[in-house]
Amino acid sequence: MSSEAIKVAIIGSGPAGYTAAIYAARAGLTPVLYTGGEPGGQLTTTNDVENFPGYPEGINGPQMMVDLQKQAERFGTTIHYKVVTAVDLKSYPFKLTVDGTEEILAESVIVATGASAKYLGIPSEKTYANKGVSACAVCDGYFYRGKEVAVVGAGDSAAEESTYLSKLCTKVHLIVRRDEMRASKIMQQRVLNTPNIEIHWNSETDEVLGDDSGVTGVRIVNNKTGEKKELSIQGFFLAIGHKPNTDIFKGQLDMDESGYIKVKPGTANTNIEGVFAVGDAADKIYRQAITAAGTGCMGALDAEKFLAAKEAEVA
Numbered sequence: 001m002s003s004e005a006i007k008v009a010i011i012g013s014g015p016a017g018y019t020a021a022i023y024a025a026r027a028g029l030t031p032v033l034y035t036g037g038e039p040g041g042q043l044t045t046t047n048d049v050e051n052f053p054g055y056p057e058g059i060n061g062p063q064m065m066v067d068l069q070k071q072a073e074r075f076g077t078t079i080h081y082k083v084v085t086a087v088d089l090k091s092y093p094f095k096l097t098v099d100g101t102e103e104i105l106a107e108s109v110i111v112a113t114g115a116s117a118k119y120l121g122i123p124s125e126k127t128y129a130n131k132g133v134s135a136c137a138v139c140d141g142y143f144y145r146g147k148e149v150a151v152v153g154a155g156d157s158a159a160e161e162s163t164y165l166s167k168l169c170t171k172v173h174l175i176v177r178r179d180e181m182r183a184s185k186i187m188q189q190r191v192l193n194t195p196n197i198e199i200h201w202n203s204e205t206d207e208v209l210g211d212d213s214g215v216t217g218v219r220i221v222n223n224k225t226g227e228k229k230e231l232s233i234q235g236f237f238l239a240i241g242h243k244p245n246t247d248i249f250k251g252q253l254d255m256d257e258s259g260y261i262k263v264k265p266g267t268a269n270t271n272i273e274g275v276f277a278v279g280d281a282a283d284k285i286y287r288q289a290i291t292a293a294g295t296g297c298m299g300a301l302d303a304e305k306f307l308a309a310k311e312a313e314v315a
């Protein structure tokens with residue numbers, strides 16, 4: 001273990017993590033950022049971001065993350081393409097285990113670990129993981145061009161992903177478990193106006209079907225009538241929400257029942273002084289790139305204040 005503690009360790013590389021890094025670096029705190037297993041976070045799985053202020057024509061999600069990383073590095077952030085696998089926040093300086101073996105000490109920690117896609121939890125979904133089952137239409141949709149696919153979900157993600165896939169695929173079956181969608185009106189309208197999207201209302205996935213070549217179909221069941229139906233598809237996309245990536249902090253940081261980290265209102269402060277939570281890991285309501293970036297900024301400013309107070313104590 002390196003005996004010298006880094007001043008600010010940032011865990012996560014979405015808009016929250018990189019914004020925290022930009023602010024901490026510009027404050028001279030030489031932050032070290034651990035990207036985690038999905039560098040760039042969820043925005044790398046999105047296509048055009050049209051609602052981030054300052055881009056009147058929109059910006060491509062992966063490009064935005066490359067730009068944020070460059071901006072963080074320009075001011076002196078060290079970036080490690082590594083995963084923080086365990087934390088000890090009960091001793092000080094805080095201890096982080098990186099890639100299962102390396103231990104580092106940190107005077108402050110900014111948690112920006114984001115959230116991950118949810119799966120239905122049926123066995124066949126696992127059987128065909130990466131063989132036709134995907135939770136990211138923008139990442140994998142290209143493989144299904146000219147084919148028929150299904151999307152599960154009824155929120156903005158499901159609406160966005162089905163519309164995206166409708167441009168590549170011959171037909172998109174949207175499997176909606178209720179008789180209405182949760183997605184915003186404008187996005188629902190886009191779905192309804194797309195001729196090659198067929199919505200299956202009140203429908204749940206019974207089984208993903210396939211063979212050695214991968215997914216060949218899906219059996220859905222109408223939860224009102226009990227009627228079962230098989231759809232012939234090659235791609236099965238999940239768009240049913242996300243789970244915060246906060247397991248390694250369980251028992252140390254206060255969380256709500258879904259695992260979102262609790263922060264003191266109006267700050268990024270967690271229940272442990274010197275540990276800050278930002279972005280989707282602490283936000284189950286807004287979950288936008290811009291709010292994640294905003295809280296990333298708050299986390300860095302709160303860390304700076306914390307470190308200054310510590311230094312004043314010592315002096």
Ligand code: NDP
Binds near residue numbers: 153160
């Ligand atoms: P949401 O939590 O909003 O929606 C999840 C959807 O999945 C719901 O419709 C839910 O159904 C359905 N669902 C959940 N579990 C199951 C299950 N087991 N079987 C079948 N269906 C299921 O998640 P999203 O990812 O869509 O959106 C998250 C946030 O991100 C939202 O705030 C959204 O507005 C935002 N977003 C914005 C975008 C944009 O502006 N461009 C694009 C994408 C997301 P039910 O309705 O019945 O509960």
